[in-house]
Amino acid sequence: MDFKEAYKNANNSIHADRALIDRIYIKAQQQKKTKVINYSIFGSLAAAAAVFVLVFNAINMGSGKINGGETYVAHGDLKARVATEEIKTAEKTEKNVPNDTADLTLKQEQNSKAAVESTDIKTETVQEDVRYDTFNTTSSAVGSLSGASDIAMAGIEYEESMEDAFSPYESYTANEYYDYIGSDVISVAKIPSDMKFEKFNGADITKDENGSIIADTGTFIAYDALKEKSITIEVTKIPQMTRGAALNDTDGLKTVQIVKDDLIYTITAFNVTDGEIDELVASLQQ
Amino acid sequence: MPKTDCADVFDADAIIEKYFDTVYRLALSQTRDTHKADDIVQDVFVRFMKTDKKFESEEHIKAWLIRVTINCCKSMYTSSWFKKTVPLSDELTFELPEEHDVYYAVAKLPQKYRTVIHLFYYEDLSVNQISKYLDTKESTVKSQLHRAREMLKNILGGGTEYGF
Numbered sequence: 136m137d138f139k140e141a142y143k144n145a146n147n148s149i150h151a152d153r154a155l156i157d158r159i160y161i162k163a164q165q166q167k168k169t170k171v172i173n174y175s176i177f178g179s180l181a182a183a184a185a186v187f188v189l190v191f192n193a194i195n196m197g198s199g200k201i202n203g204g205e206t207y208v209a210h211g212d213l214k215a216r217v218a219t220e221e222i223k224t225a226e227k228t229e230k231n232v233p234n235d236t237a238d239l240t241l242k243q244e245q246n247s248k249a250a251v252e253s254t255d256i257k258t259e260t261v262q263e264d265v266r267y268d269t270f271n272t273t274s275s276a277v278g279s280l281s282g283a284s285d286i287a288m289a290g291i292e293y294e295e296s297m298e299d300a301f302s303p304y305e306s307y308t309a310n311e312y313y314d315y316i317g318s319d320v321i322s323v324a325k326i327p328s329d330m331k332f333e334k335f336n337g338a339d340i341t342k343d344e345n346g347s348i349i350a351d352t353g354t355f356i357a358y359d360a361l362k363e364k365s366i367t368i369e370v371t372k373i374p375q376m377t378r379g380a381a382l383n384d385t386d387g388l389k390t391v392q393i394v395k396d397d398l399i400y401t402i403t404a405f406n407v408t409d410g411e412i413d414e415l416v417a418s419l420q421q
Numbered sequence: 422m423p424k425t426d427c428a429d430v431f432d433a434d435a436i437i438e439k440y441f442d443t444v445y446r447l448a449l450s451q452t453r454d455t456h457k458a459d460d461i462v463q464d465v466f467v468r469f470m471k472t473d474k475k476f477e478s479e480e481h482i483k484a485w486l487i488r489v490t491i492n493c494c495k496s497m498y499t500s501s502w503f504k505k506t507v508p509l510s511d512e513l514t515f516e517l518p519e520e521h522d523v524y525y526a527v528a529k530l531p532q533k534y535r536t537v538i539h540l541f542y543y544e545d546l547s548v549n550q551i552s553k554y555l556d557t558k559e560s561t562v563k564s565q566l567h568r569a570r571e572m573l574k575n576i577l578g579g580g581t582e583y584g585f
Contacts, residue, residue, distance in 0.1 A: 136517070136519050136582075136583070137583055137584035138523060138542065138573070138583035138584055138585065139542045139584075141517070141519045141520050141522075141523040141524075141583065142520075142523050142524065142527065142538075142542045142543060143542065143543055144515075144516070144517070144520050145515050145520035145521070145523055145524035146446045146450075146524070146539075146543050148514075148515055148516060148520070149442070149445070149446055149449065149513060150442055150445070151441055151442055151444075151445035151458075151459070151462055152459065153441075155441075155459055155462055155463060156437060156438075156441065156466075158463055159437065159462075159463055159466045159467055159470070160470075162463060162467050163466075163467045163470040163471060
C-alpha cells in the first residue's frame with residue numbers, strides 16, 4: 136500500500152459527529168434570530184421617535200410656535216435646524232391638507248419614511264455583518280464585501296472573486312508568529328538582499344549591500360502588521376548583516392531595523408528547523 | 422453563467438451533507454484535536470449558511486469551504502489558548518496498521534506541511550490549485566511538499582514501503 140492510498144483510507148475512516156449538523160442549523164438560526172430582533176427593536180425605536188417628532192411638530196404648528204424653532208437655528212443648533220426644516224415642511228403640507236387630517240397624513244408619511252429607514256438600516260447592518268465575517272475569516276483589510284460584489288458584478292473571473300472571498304494572509308505580530316511556530320524556531324538573522332527595490336507602504340526599503348552572502352533562496356512573504364498588508368519577496372541573496380542596521384536577538388527571533396526617511400522598518404526573520412526561512416514579519420514605526 | 426446565491430441553485434443541506442466530513446478531516450489534520458475540529462466545522466458551515474457569496478459552481482463551493490477551514494484554523498493558531506493544544510492522541514482507530522502509521526506520521530509534521538500533504542494526497546488537488554487555495558506560489562508548494570515528504574520518510578523509517 137503506497138502512502139497516498141494509506142492516507143486516503145485513514146482519512147476516509149474518520150467521520151465527524153453527525154449531531155454537529157443539528158448544532159450548525161441551530162446556531163445559524165440563532166444568529167439569524169438575533170439579527171431580526173435587533174432590527175425589530177431598532178426599527179421600532181426609530182419609528183417611535185419619528186412619530187414623536189411628527190406629533191410634536193404638529194402640536195407646535197397648531198399652537199403657532201414656528202418662531203421658536205427659528206430662534207433655535209439662530210443659536211446654530213443642528214438639531215434645531217433639522218426641526219425647523221421639518222416644521223417648514225409641515226407648514227407647506229398644512230397649507231394643502233385640512234387641519235383635522237394633517238396629523239394623520241403626517242403620521243402616515245413619517246411611518247412610511249421610518250419603515251424605509253428601517254429597511255435601509257437593516258440592509259446596512261447586514262452588509263456590515265458580512266464584512267465583519269469577511270474580516271474574521273481573512274484577518275486582512277483587503278477589500279470589502281461591497282467591493283467583492285462590484286467585482287462579481289463586473290464579471291471578473293473566478294480567481295479574482297476567490298481573492299476577495301478569502302484571506303490572502305493572516306497577519307501575525309512577531310510574538311504571535313513565534314507562539315505559532317513554537318519550538319520549531321531556531322533562527323538565524325537573514326535579510327533578503329533584493330528588498331532594496333521593494334515597495335513597502337509606498338516607500339522603498341533600502342538595504343546596505345555590503346557584507347552580503349549568498350545563503351539561501353526562496354520566496355518570502357512580508358507582513359505589515361500595522362496595515363495588515365503583505366508583500367511577496369523573491370529572495371535570491373541573503374546577507375548576514377546589514378551595515379548600519381541594528382541586529383537584535385530576542386527569544387530566538389532575529390530582527391533588523393532599517394531606517395529610511397525617519398521611518399523604521401523592522402524585519403523579523405524566522406528560520407524553521409528544516410533550514411528554510413519561512414516568513415518575515417515587517418512592521419513600520421515613525 | 423450568471424452568479425447566483427448558493428441557496429438559489431445549490432441545496433445547502435446537500436452541500437453540508439456532502440462536505441461535512443471533508444471539512445472535518447481537514448480541520449482535524451490542522452488542529453490535531455477532535456474537539457477543536459468540531460468547533461471549526463461548526464464555524465465554517467455557519468459561515469457558509471450566512472454568506473452572501475455568489476458561487477459559480479459546486480467546485481467553487483468546495484474551494485471556498487477549504488479556504489475558510491484553513492483560515493479558521495489559522496485564526497485558532499494565533500489565539501492564546503491554542504498554545505495548550507496537545508498533539509493528536511491515539512484516540513483514532515484505523516483498520517490497518519499502515520493507515521495508523523501514515524496518519525500519525527502526517528500529524529507529526531509542522532502545520533504548513535500537514536496542510537499541503539492533506540490537500541495533495543487526500544483532496545487530490547494539484548500544486549497549482551493548492552497554491553491558489555493557500556495564496557502562495559507554486560514553487561513554495563512544491564518546496565513544502567518536497568520537504569514534507571523528506572520528513573515523512575524519516576518518521577516512517579525510510580518510507581520505502583509507502584513508495585517514497
